Amino acid sequence: MKTASIAIVIIFLVIQLSPAGEKLKTSLPVKGMHCKSCVSMIKKAVRKVDGVKDVTVNLDSGKVELEYSTAQSLSEAIKAIARMGYKVVDPDSVAQTESKVNHK
Numbered sequence: 001m002k003t004a005s006i007a008i009v010i011i012f013l014v015i016q017l018s019p020a021g022e023k024l025k026t027s028l029p030v031k032g033m034h035c036k037s038c039v040s041m042i043k044k045a046v047r048k049v050d051g052v053k054d055v056t057v058n059l060d061s062g063k064v065e066l067e068y069s070t071a072q073s074l075s076e077a078i079k080a081i082a083r084m085g086y087k088v089v090d091p092d093s094v095a096q097t098e099s100k101v102n103h104k
């Protein structure tokens with residue numbers, strides 16, 4: 001019983017602390033994605049970014065669709081993708097890198 005109440009309090013706090021439910025969407029052209037591993041690596045990395053609500057990677061169109069809550073989370077997501085060696089084509093981004101992906 002006690003554990004259950006604590007769990008409820010924690011859930012309540014988490015909801016309270018979440019950013020004000022703002023949902024922004026963008027589609028980032030990303031160069032260098034060439035296989036399913038690229039897709040899953042990018043998804044995995046971007047999902048870890050604070051404030052990112054959802055990520056969809058479209059290999060055919062070379063786009064990463066993002067749902068996020070703040071500009072900060074967008075720039076962190078772009079950095080996370082760039083860090084893996086993909087080139088994020090975003091004129092507003094400073095996190096551009098050359099595509100040099102070499103995974104197995």
Ligand SMILES: [Cu+2]
Binds near residue numbers: 037038
């Ligand atoms: Cu790949």
